[in-house]
Amino acid sequence: MTNEATKSARKSAPKPADRRAGARAPASSKPKPASNRAERAAERRGAIIAAAMDEFIARGFAATRLDDIAKRAGVAKGTIYLHFKDKESMFEELIRTAIVPLVTRLWATPPQPGASVRDMVEGFAKTFIEEVATTRRGDLVRLIVAEGPRFPEVADFYYREVVSRGLAGMRALIELGIARGEIQHKNLAQFPQIMVAPALIAVIWQSLFSRHAPLDALEMFRVHLDLIFGERRTA
Amino acid sequence: MTNEATKSARKSAPKPADRRAGARAPASSKPKPASNRAERAAERRGAIIAAAMDEFIARGFAATRLDDIAKRAGVAKGTIYLHFKDKESMFEELIRTAIVPLVTRLWATPPQPGASVRDMVEGFAKTFIEEVATTRRGDLVRLIVAEGPRFPEVADFYYREVVSRGLAGMRALIELGIARGEIQHKNLAQFPQIMVAPALIAVIWQSLFSRHAPLDALEMFRVHLDLIFGERRTA
């Protein structure tokens, strides 16, 4: 076997010294030393999730190496397997745990009773563009689009938790707008996707083409809203 | 335990060799019409491209195996390397050669002089939805969205050849519509993306969610056009 040669060559300086106490004391960048065992474990789990997130977004599922995730998380590879069954279920769980706060954040818009439907939708879009489209969360959406077909469970989850609910909410808003006379196009309630379409365009544009041509996503969305609600007073 | 997606895919063993070649040879019941050297080579190259297309779409770049492409193309693995430098440049060239006819096909709309701008856009959308969104070409678009960030050259090419030209053409059409009085919203010319947005939504929906909820993309697009051009006479 060539293992012997490879083995020794692979890692020449393991530097076993600063494992536990060593790693804890000098790492004052962490606000929490956390000498409690369970706390530290949870902290590590969080570090793994964050690292995995970055790696998966940057490389996609198949091209991501667990060694890299471990390195980025500051953890040994074996530790990953204390928290996740395997690479695939780590990916799925990752998406799930990332989606929930994203959706929560998005639906946490203060439902001002006096506001017009247009203002509500615009506020929503503003939040989405600022908090999702122009941040790493947007890459998460792109990641789901990219890997969805190969991870039906992820696509299902995303449909149930985000798409289905989001469209239902948007439909309700559209119907409110129609009832109030703000929206003339009654057929729009059949396709809430139309309301959301420019937001998704913004996400994709951001990842792929913003280098070539920056896109003012919010202004684009406002023009889109003009189509639906009619021209603004203040242009 | 290995990756489930990879594994299940691995099972589907393509049968005898001339799967693709047979499909390519147009007007003959003969499996092997070409005895000319250059012709056969070109045929093989085409088979490799078609097979690679299918595999890359189904699995993404990193998870696709050259062995599978070779098997599907009815060719030995070494043959691939007679036509392409390596996996990566094969992918890039593949996208390039697939995009060109796709764009050509799309811009080959007969520019009827008497038609309204709305009819032109609608005809365009109809072609797009029938020929791209609901076919394998749509998956190609999704593939570019998925792999674009990891293949800047592909993203660049796509921007130059498709996005940039497409938006310019669409902008011209919008300006024509404004000049003719068909379109009231002058700001729309700033964001031709809005015009196209539902078409992209349709492509993504098709790949990810059509199992859960089918989407009548053409009707959606018509409703979208109602927003831009005003309500249709015949609802």
Next chain:
DNA sequence: ATTAAATGACTGACTAGTCAGTCATTGTCA
């Protein structure tokens, strides 16, 4: 016969997942 095209067994670099061992923390008893 000559030579380009095609083949597929082979190589070696790479990686998901394992597991025997380590050691900081926690629990227990005197």
Next chain:
DNA sequence: TGACAATGACTGACTAGTCAGTCATTTAAT
């Protein structure tokens, strides 16, 4: 309180593959 045992989180070398790319050999067109 101090000593010692039990725990289990953590480690990383290791195994068992996988797969891109090569090349000596075979096939077949000219």
